[in-house]
Amino acid sequence: MVGAHARGRRHARPAARRRGDAVGLSPACGVRDGEHLRGVAAPARDEGVPVADPTTPPAAPAAPTEFDAVIVGGGLSGLVAASELVDAGKRVVIVDQEPEASLGGQAWWSFGGLFLIDSPEQRRLGVRDSLELARQDWLGTAGFDRDEDEWGRRWAEAYLAFAAGEKRSWLRGKGLKFFPVIGWAERGAGMAVGHGNSVPRFHITWGTGPGVLEPFIARARAGEAAGLVTLRFRHRVDELVVEDGAVVGVRGARLAPDDALRGVGTNRDVVGEFELRAPAVVVASGGIGGNHDLVRSAWPERLGTPPAEMLSGVPAHVDGRMLGIAEASGARLVNGDRMWHYTEGITNWDPVWARHGIRILPGPSSMWFDATGARLPAPLFPGFDTLGTLEHLARTGHDHSWFVLTQRIIEKEFALSGSEQNPDLTNKDLRLLADRLGSGAPGPVEAFKQHGVDFVVADTLPELLDGMRRLSPGDLLDTERIEREVVARDREVEHEFSKDLQLTAVRGARNYRGDKLIRVAPPHRILDPKAGPLIAVKLHILTRKSLGGIQTDLDSRALGADGVPVPGLYAVGEAAGFGGGGVHGYRALEGTFLGGCLFTGRAAGRAIAAG
Ligand SMILES: Cc1cc2nc3c(=O)[nH]c(=O)nc-3n(C[C@H](O)[C@H](O)[C@H](O)COP(=O)(O)OP(=O)(O)OC[C@H]3O[C@@H](n4cnc5c(N)ncnc54)[C@H](O)[C@@H]3O)c2cc1C
Numbered sequence: 044m045v046g047a048h049a050r051g052r053r054h055a056r057p058a059a060r061r062r063g064d065a066v067g068l069s070p071a072c073g074v075r076d077g078e079h080l081r082g083v084a085a086p087a088r089d090e091g092v093p094v095a096d097p098t099t100p101p102a103a104p105a106a107p108t109e110f111d112a113v114i115v116g117g118g119l120s121g122l123v124a125a126s127e128l129v130d131a132g133k134r135v136v137i138v139d140q141e142p143e144a145s146l147g148g149q150a151w152w153s154f155g156g157l158f159l160i161d162s163p164e165q166r167r168l169g170v171r172d173s174l175e176l177a178r179q180d181w182l183g184t185a186g187f188d189r190d191e192d193e194w195g196r197r198w199a200e201a202y203l204a205f206a207a208g209e210k211r212s213w214l215r216g217k218g219l220k221f222f223p224v225i226g227w228a229e230r231g232a233g234m235a236v237g238h239g240n241s242v243p244r245f246h247i248t249w250g251t252g253p254g255v256l257e258p259f260i261a262r263a264r265a266g267e268a269a270g271l272v273t274l275r276f277r278h279r280v281d282e283l284v285v286e287d288g289a290v291v292g293v294r295g296a297r298l299a300p301d302d303a304l305r306g307v308g309t310n311r312d313v314v315g316e317f318e319l320r321a322p323a324v325v326v327a328s329g330g331i332g333g334n335h336d337l338v339r340s341a342w343p344e345r346l347g348t349p350p351a352e353m354l355s356g357v358p359a360h361v362d363g364r365m366l367g368i369a370e371a372s373g374a375r376l377v378n379g380d381r382m383w384h385y386t387e388g389i390t391n392w393d394p395v396w397a398r399h400g401i402r403i404l405p406g407p408s409s410m411w412f413d414a415t416g417a418r419l420p421a422p423l424f425p426g427f428d429t430l431g432t433l434e435h436l437a438r439t440g441h442d443h444s445w446f447v448l449t450q451r452i453i454e455k456e457f458a459l460s461g462s463e464q465n466p467d468l469t470n471k472d473l474r475l476l477a478d479r480l481g482s483g484a485p486g487p488v489e490a491f492k493q494h495g496v497d498f499v500v501a502d503t504l505p506e507l508l509d510g511m512r513r514l515s516p517g518d519l520l521d522t523e524r525i526e527r528e529v530v531a532r533d534r535e536v537e538h539e540f541s542k543d544l545q546l547t548a549v550r551g552a553r554n555y556r557g558d559k560l561i562r563v564a565p566p567h568r569i570l571d572p573k574a575g576p577l578i579a580v581k582l583h584i585l586t587r588k589s590l591g592g593i594q595t596d597l598d599s600r601a602l603g604a605d606g607v608p609v610p611g612l613y614a615v616g617e618a619a620g621f622g623g624g625g626v627h628g629y630r631a632l633e634g635t636f637l638g639g640c641l642f643t644g645r646a647a648g649r650a651i652a653a654g
Contacts, residue, residue, distance in 0.1 A: 054297075110389040111651065122259040154465065180241055198643075202622065202639065240297070250468070279298055354586070381628070389582065436584075448580075533570055595624065599613045
């Protein structure tokens with residue numbers, strides 16, 4: 044049975060809105076209406092400083108600034124920078140091209156996974172971690188090999204120390220709590236010195252992405268009430284204002300109001316202009332994942348031909364425009380060819396944004412086949428090596444691939460990345476959480492199984508293979524080969540010792556208490572009728588993160604082509620390659636993106652506050 048076709052829709056679904064409530068945010072997704080913009084101590088004129096007529100001579104000396112900082116982007120990194128500035132009593136204006144409903148940016152949609160080293164949660168599960176082991180993993184994963192990696196390396200060292208030290212207590216102090224079972228993301232390429240996490244480190248925030256945002260939105264709101272923070276939505280920055288070599292403000296277009304709900308694409312109708320000035324401008328505009336043209340043009344040769352078809356794992360506002368704007372004002376962009384896209388994307392049957400895809404966070408047991416039906420080689424098992432798999436698939440010349448699994452595997456091993464796909468964790472709903480731990484697949488996974496266009500569910504292997512053929516172009520898929528592989532793999536399950544390295548990996552994973560409890564199914568025959576029905580999932584490439592960006596020093600000051608800070612300009616979060624223009628190098632250990640927003644946003648806020 045192949046799932047029903049996705050329904051397009053303009054508004055986010057009610058469940059997503061309810062989740063806004065559950066984390067103490069308004070139904071309009073975490074913010075009050077636009078009325079609050081009036082009547083605060085900050086300027087009441089929506090335009091800020093009037094735009095100078097380009098035909099008149101340059102303006103006289105800058106008028107006293109009304110703000111200490113302009114922050115471009117109301118995502119997590121911008122909000123963290125704003126919170127630090129509020130703590131220091133500074134006046135901040137946050138501008139965002141999206142409506143108020145989307146405050147929080149991508150982080151709201153995120154799973155809220157955070158990379159921590161040697162935490163009490165890890166220790167409680169018997170995981171022994173250390174800064175040395177994490178550094179080994181990070182450097183093996185990053186593969187830094189360029190001159191422009193200098194700042195990325197320094198940020199990596201600083202971030203590792205943060206993740207092993209102050210990060211957890213700083214977040215706990217802000218009210219964040221973690222789900223007690225730690226995930227084991229990116230299990231690696233199979234060698235101690237290479238890519239991957241040697242141990243589980245993916246700490247899921249209780250409340251997922253909205254839970255991570257909550258304290259920073261609250262701080263910005265408190266700042267707003269105190270007259271320190273001004274929020275300007277539907278303000279799109281098109282240009283940085285540069286005077287005497289220093290960035291002193293931003294200029295751009297005021298966009299027409301749009302009542303779209305969170306994440307839904309909005310109009311780009313220009314209704315006016317604006318200019319805002321401050322001695323510090325922070326670029327917190329995110330990456331390029333929503334702009335497939337930019338992704339394709341930056342696609343590196345080592346990943347093969349850019350995919351003809353991709354799903355979007357991020358909303359359309361992740362458009363990458365600000366990077367070019369910052370570059371035009373002297374900032375140095377580096378590592379644009381380093382990106383983090385997933386190979387386990389599925390078409391959202393209930394999309395919020397265009398080409399909306401969801402990433403499966405897979406446990407290790409599903410069999411993985413390329414578009415022709417060849418099994419992926421060891422150690423390209425589900426959840427082991429994202430970019431290794433992407434590179435391998437690129438070499439096959441086909442963008443999609445297949446998971447083949449059982450009902451027993453989907454129930455225990457499929458999680459879907461995204462706050463709205465995990466209502467139990469996002470809403471901190473213990474009753475729903477108990478359902479996850481019980482029998483049956485979690486509700487959102489079951490919904491995909493029933494309605495997703497990429498799912499085939501069948502009682503017998505011939506029926507399953509028929510369904511897979513129907514979803515394959517031409518006669519590309521060699522289903523006889525899949526059958527041979529499944530039967531052979533099943534013979535290997537019968538005894539304790541196996542030459543099938545995936546089975547060895549599955550048995551190894553179950554030595555970890557967390558995996559045994561909720562993430563890894565006991566090894567069983569795929570063709571065991573008691574484990575059925577059989578399931579096949581067609582997987583697509585899903586765009587997500589940019590690993591490169593604006594090069595910054597450890598204060599998040601943007602550096603110019605000469606390596607010297609551009610006066611007045613800062614960059615944070617994904618726009619800064621999460622620090623230094625590329626803290627991850629070529630690959631990531633996961634949970635390091637939200638963490639990178641926290642760390643770089645905090646650094647910028649503190650540096651600006653310190654003057
Ligand atoms: C579904 C999903 C799951 C994820 N899960 C995880 C996870 O578990 N762990 C993890 O570490 N990471 C995760 N991530 C990644 C992480 O959420 C993002 O990398 C991070 O939130 C990016 O934050 P940011 O502040 O850099 O940018 P964004 O959140 O993209 O915010 C940028 C803001 O800038 C605005 N903007 C852009 N250009 C302009 C302009 N010219 N003028 C005005 N405004 C502008 C945008 O409208 C937007 O609001 C996930 C992401 C998604 C989408």
